Amino acid sequence: MKSQDVRNKFLEFFKQKEHLIVPSSSMVVKNDPTLMFVNSGMAPFKEYFLGNAKPKHNRIADTQKCLRVSGKHNDLEEVGYDTYHHTLFEMLGNWSFGNYFKEEAIAWSWELLTEVYGIDKDILYVTVFEGSDDDDQLEMDKEAFGIWKKFIDEERILKGNKKDNFWEMGDQGPCGPCSEIHVDIRSKEEKQKVDGASLVNQDHPQVVEIWNLVFMQYNRKANGSLEALPNRHIDTGMGFERLCMVLQGVQSNYDTDVFTPLIREIETITNNSYGKSSDVDVAIRVISDHVRAVAFSIADGQLPSNTGAGYVIRRILRRAIRYGFTFLNQKEPFIYKLVDTLGKQMGEAFPEIKTQERLIENVIKEEEHSFLRTLDQGLLLLDKVIEDSTNKIIEGSKAFELYDTYGFPLDLTQLIAREKGYSVDEEGFSQGMQKQKERSRSASASETSDWIVIQDNQTEDFVGYDQLTAEVRLTRYRKVVSKKDGDQYQLVFNSTPFYPEGGGQVGDRGYIETANGGVVYITDTKKENNVIIHITKHLPQHLEQSFKAVVNEEFRRLSASNHTATHLLHQALRTILGTHVEQKGSLVKPKSLRFDFSHFSKVGDEQLQEIEDFVNARIRENLPLVEHRNIPMQKALDEGAIALFGEKYGDNVRTIRFGQSMELCGGTHVAQTGDIWYFKIKSESAIAAGIRRIEAITNIAVGDYFETVEKQFEAVKAVLKNANEPVKAVQNLQEENVELKKQIEALLKDKAKNLKTELKSELREINGIQFLAKKIDLDPASIKDLCFDLGHQHDNLFLLFGAENNGKALLSCYISKELVASKSLNAGVIVRELGKYIQGGGGGQPFFATAGGKNIEGIDSALKEVVNLISK
Incomplete structure (x- = not known):
């Protein structure tokens, strides 16, 4: 059965069981500080389980993209070495929100697996929760055990411990016992030797869990402590890739048609064969897995970066690159070429992978170029570390520095070290890694208490579109103790005018006022799992009384000004650059705005001016805000509203229109565009391949900007002493500067010519080498010219010149090419060695190289040392 049919049969089965089939949510998580990525099928429905929102249907089924590479669920280092762990995987799931429970969930899972998919029940095992000796609140799940006995022999029902058969969302929150369904796909002979029951949950590659049925009741x-939930829920997750392995009769997920097209393409591109070498096989599995994770993350809006979720994606991609570099001998970008194959495979089920294909290719290709350069740099640094090692052991601290500073992985350091007869102090490396983790944990450590309920009111109205008080x-409220932020309180109100951070816009600030006039300041407002949380340093008194909530009016007004400007900027970009432009991120603050968008070349100065003029023209038109707060999603799209991919929208949406600009948006906006006053672009830059960024200001920030520019201009005029024609005065200075530079160059050439004549007489022969080491007074470019001029006139020439350049030491080494060949001399190696005398380093080609350092006094020592080197 093809993988596409496996997916379709699952969704069709649950559609017949009256489930609403919903598309996969974006893998990139927003408004949940506990998650970077969706790591399980239930994550997009978390707010329903927490009771913070009402689902659109009480029965839902889907296939959800998941990523497990950080935190508790971290499979990254296992990927490639076994046949069933992945970074990105699909989770087929069916959900009940206070509707059916164990009886139906178990019966339907058995029906689907054995009747629809036709899996032999004699190769299936199920597990139930056995209870917990260390938690007297948790008893054996006798109910599930009794239901399973209707479908499967009792000896195939296994009792599982708390680790395997009690599911928890986290340290706090909804949880409950679960039943796992495992499949034994070993050969008949293997089954006769070892009972499959003994291999369940033992990480056996052919006895694997395929489906987990979670009975969420606590x-x-x-x-x-545990308390019963008011409504019991079903949360199931079936591993799509593992299910395909079973149904396609193969022994590895990588042998299914989920991965074989990618593996064949990797074989073709790299000229390597899968199935002939363990190292090559691991590398191919790593790359075929990781390209899926990276591609879907980029499609969902998460670009590689140096922090947070972006760093996770960069780390996955770099792991794939280094496996290709080390084991497939790939020294040039190639992973980006797999995106086309991936799109053909999965584009029907996940259309975003096709619509974002060009962007994904460009981002991956640029990341490959960048990291391959880093690997080259790491190799040079590793050579230096090996040269400095005196006992054939590379210090763990040095290996960790290569990893931490330059991204050079430990296994690659070990591989190269072994080739040269060296080993790596792994314990020292681990100590460095542990210290880094402890620093990171310490910096972010926090403790969150339970919610303390003041009023049993789960409804919460946002009234901030219409009023600021x-x-x-x-x-309810809870306390958060954080090493980073200190003690804070998170408050939830029955209604609020405070806008929570979202859609790129920062959260409101302000205060709440008590009945007796006391004031508690709100320092930020965020949204977590559909709940608006107000953050404050102090808890108000008289918690049962009503409060007056007041939003900082200027903070909101300026934020709204910048948010509306992003909409007009988006319209301008699509009008002037083309409709291929899509928003890829934004940040809206009171003092500035930032807008990221897809575009494959630099935006020129003329185009930037045209974009700025376009926005300001819309501002001058004073276009009124036309808002619809509860319009059906499809109707909004049919009317031309722009939706941002990766954002989570409901069936009904809010639309914001200013003239021809119309977008789905939950942010705050000005009443008419004239309130923005003026729009000014400050910069345009690239943040990734195919992604540009514009930073801009509006309103009073523009006034401040013009005031600063005017002051600077007046200062320039004063310096030029030409208040009437400052531009002409600057042009005159530039012309004078050019002329003076020409004169200096001529003088330096004369100086170098005279010096060349002088230096010829100072050459001496050592071991058949025409040798000279001397400190001279020339700039770097003139020294290089001098070296090559002398080299053209003399054979077997070795030159080392020292010089002081802008307060720093410079060493330049030239070696005739015949000496490089006959005596194995290398200028790059020599200047790296001599660089220690000037407290610096350098490199270059075998026949010419330079080193720079901060110790000018060390030049003489370097010149003396090179005499010893040549004499030997």
Whole structure:
């Protein structure tokens, strides 16, 4: 059965069981500080399980893109070495929100697996929760055990511990026992030797879990106690790749048609064969897995970067690059070429991989170029580390520095070290890694208490579109103790005028006022799992009373000005650059805005001026805000509204229109574009391949900008002493500067010519080498010219010149090419060695290289040392 049919049969089965089939959510998580990426099928429905939102249907089924590479669920280092772990995987799932429970979930799973998919029940095992000796609240799941006995022999129902058969969302939150379904696909002979029951949950590659049925019936509190949920839920997840392995009769996920097209393409591109070498096979599996994770992350809006979720994606891609570099001998970018194959495979189920294909290719290719350069740099540094090692052991701290500073992986350091007869101090490396993790954990450590309920009111109204003050009541709060931010309180009200951070716009600030006039300041407003959270350093008194909530009016007004400007900027970019432009991110603050968009070349100065003029023209038109707060999604799209891919929209949406600009948006905006006053672009730059960034200002920030520019201009005129024609004065200075530079160059040439004549007489022969080491007074370019001029006139020439350049030491080494060949001399190696005398380093080609350093006094020592080197 083809993988596409496997997916379709699952969705069709649950559609017949009255489930609403929903598309996969974006893999990149927003508004949940506990997750970077969706790591399980239930993550997009978390707010429903927490009771913070109502699902559109009480029965849902889907296939969800998931990524497990960080935190508790981290499979990254296992990927490639076994046959069933992946970074990106599909999770087929069916969900009940307070509707059916164990009876139906178990019966339907058995029906689907054995009747629809036709899996032999004699190769299946199921597990149920056995209870927990260290937690007397948790008893054996006798209910599930009794239901399973209707479908499968009792000896195939295994009891599992808390680790395997009790599912928890985290340290706090909804949880419950679960039943796993495992499949034994070993050969008949292997089954006769070892009972499959003994291999369940033992990480055996052919006895694997394919489906987990979670019976969510408890809530775990911060103190560890459990309480029954008001409504019981079903949360299931079946590994799509593993299911395909079973149904296609193969022994590895990588032998299914989920991966074989990618593997064949890797074989073709790299001229390597899968199945002939262990190292090559691991590399091919790593690359075929990782390109999926990286491609879908980019399609969902997460670009590689040096922090947060972006760093995770960069790390995955770099792992793939180094496996190709080390084991497939790929020294040039090639992974980006796999995106076309991936699009053909998965574009029907996940159309975003096709619509974003060009962007994905460009980003991956640029990342490959960048990291391959880093690997080259790391190789040079590793050579230096090996040269400095005196006992054939590379210090762990040095190996960690290569990893931490330059991204050079430990296994590659070990591989190169072995080739040269060296080893690596792994314990020292591990100590460096552990210290780094401890620093990171310490910096971000926090402890969150349970919610303390003041009023049993789960409804929460946002009234901030219409008013900046409101009478509110506290419904619940909790305390967060953080090393980074200190003690804070998170407050939830029955209604609020405070806009929570979202859609690129920062959260509102302001204060709440108590009945007796006391004030508690709100320092930020965020949204977590559909709940608006107000952050403050202090807890108000008289919690049961009503409060007056007041938003900082200027903070909101300026944020709204910049948010509306991003909409007009988006319209301008699509009008002037083309409709291929798509928003890829934004940041809206009171003082500035940042807008990221897809475009494959630099935006020129004339185009930037045209874009700025376009936005300002819309501002002068004073276009009114036309807002629809509850319009059906499809109707909004039919009317021309722009939706941002990766954003989570409901069936009904809010649209914001200013003239011809119309977007789906939950942010705050000005009443008419004239309120923006003026729009000014400050910069345009690239942040990734195919992604550009414009930073701009509006409103009073523009006034401040013009005031600063005017002051600077007046200062320039004062310096030029030509207030009437400052431009002409600058042009005159430039012309004078050019003329003076020509005169200096002529003088330097004369100086070098005279010096060349002088230096010829100082050449001496050592071991058949025409040798000269001397400190001279020339700039770097003139020294290089002098070296090559002398080299053209003398054979077997070795030159080392030292010089002081802008307060720093410079060494330049020239070696005739015949000496490089006959005596194995290398200028790059020599200047790296001599660089220690000037407290610096350098490199270059075998016949010419330079080193720079901060110790000018060390030049004489370097010149003396090179005499010893040549004499030997």
